[in-house]
Amino acid sequence: MARAKKGGTLEGKVVFVVGGSAGLGKEMAKVMAGQGAHITIFARGEKQLQDANDEICAARQHDGQRVASVAADMSVATTAHETLTAQPHLPDILYCVAGGTPTECGFVLDLEPTVFERCMANNYYSSLYPAQAALRLWVQDDRDAKANELEKKSEKDVVVAAKERKIVFVNSSAALVPMPGYGAYSAAKAAQRALADTLRTECLRYTSPLSTYTTQCIFAHNFITPTFLRENAAKPALTKRIERTSGALADLEKQFPYAAAIAPEIVAAVATGDFAVLDARLEPQLLWALAVGASPRRGWGVVDTVLGWVMWGVWWWVRREVERECRGDAWRVDEGEGGNK
Template identity: 60%
Template sequence: MSSASTAQDVLLSQKKLPDVLYCVAGGTAYELGFLIDMEPEQLERCMNNNYYSSLYPARSILKAWIEDDRTSTETPSKPKLRKIVFVNSSASLVPTPGYVAYSAGKCAQRALADTLRTEVLRYNNPKSTYTVQCVFAHNFITPTFIEEQKNKPYLTKRIEGTTGELEELEKTGKFPYAAKIAPEIVAAIHKGDFAVMDGRFEPQFCWAISIGASPKRGLGIWDTCLALLAFLVWPFIRWSNDKEAEGDAYRPESNEQGK
């Protein structure tokens, strides 16, 4: 779906025009590492998988919706809800060495979601109401996560707390399986907030660090409190991460990818 023509052909070939588009393509199982160690092809592939695979489908479906509104002769009793949901990552919220290619793609996707959230309001009319949401997924156990663990730099694992075998990560309780997290994310999407994440504290704290100009969730009270906490705590976490990174290239244990 990272090709504009493919995205358009796939979406417009459907028998019925969907009212909700989930942009879930992405991942970084084979594009992990530090900038100087990565090939240009990996950087391009990661951007294609994590940004263009959202950009082009969103563009195609939005154009189709607007055209449908213009040509439809019926006006419903209440506007039809049309929604684009981008599945992003907490990697776009908190910079972590080893995710340089992935974070760039996800930051671009978040910027797309943030901008489009306001842009689609231009097209609200008696027939349709448009909205955009962005899911900030945090680490949880999937086949992709397991594959990433094989290629993830040791420094990245130390900073994000994913060192150890899968059995050890399971015992911590911090990394549940998708079967537990997915229903939480779906329920959060139904609340209608722009920013969506699961109920764990870590992804919500990451969001609080990087809310910026994005709208807060709900009435904004919880996000404001978290942002104040992040203001006080994050400098110490950043200092700790910087200490972890300092001189890391010369540590013998850090030269084994995916250790």
């Protein structure tokens, strides 16, 4: 359901991808490299970074494109700020992709406090601190440019194209419709969504003839990666029943695409400029329409409004089915499906 692109190109753009060493982050980096962008990826694992760097290099349009990888824990404020400040080029676009819940699935009652803290660090702080660091660098760059412009009043008639400053958060449908078993993850992703919505308006403060600031949020639905498979192995049986992820890999492949399949769709959807970015599958479209809240609808809002009307009726039935599955689940020990099993 993605509309045609608004225009523009990634040719020559500098793109930073936090969490670009694996999964969707890596696949989107490859797509953007194939469209002419200079790519820098950030992650904690050096071996994965090097492997991803090689794959992204192979996807470039030409050898003149820069590809770099930086090992850093971007969920730590000082590290994120120092790491981005140390880069030789400012980004035009920052993708905050780091996250996931490979070891944090489970019911709230059963999880240790460290699990919630780890999940928040991996999914919220890993977006917050790089976004804050990028904003500070961009705003300072604009202030310096404005001061330089005032010093050269004789050149005031020179027209300079506005720079693009864009932050793209990768979120999850788990933030739109939280399900049992995702207590740590859904809360962290809900925080990230709120951050994206807040920055969407705050960034307008910094938009000027020098630069245009925008924020977008990708609501990714289930797709297959090694992290997804690890996560699925750790999910409670109840969660698997509700979201229908109980099958073997062959069954999952019939239901969900691999990250490489949806990455081009998502990069194309980002180019439309809508705040909410979704892949082309119907299910994420419906979930977004259900939970759009105060966020801006896509395009003119017609499709999201109509889908919202549909979900107004459909979700009543879905909600009751979810509640029926949950009711008394912890006590059905004879089925081997109670608790966190």
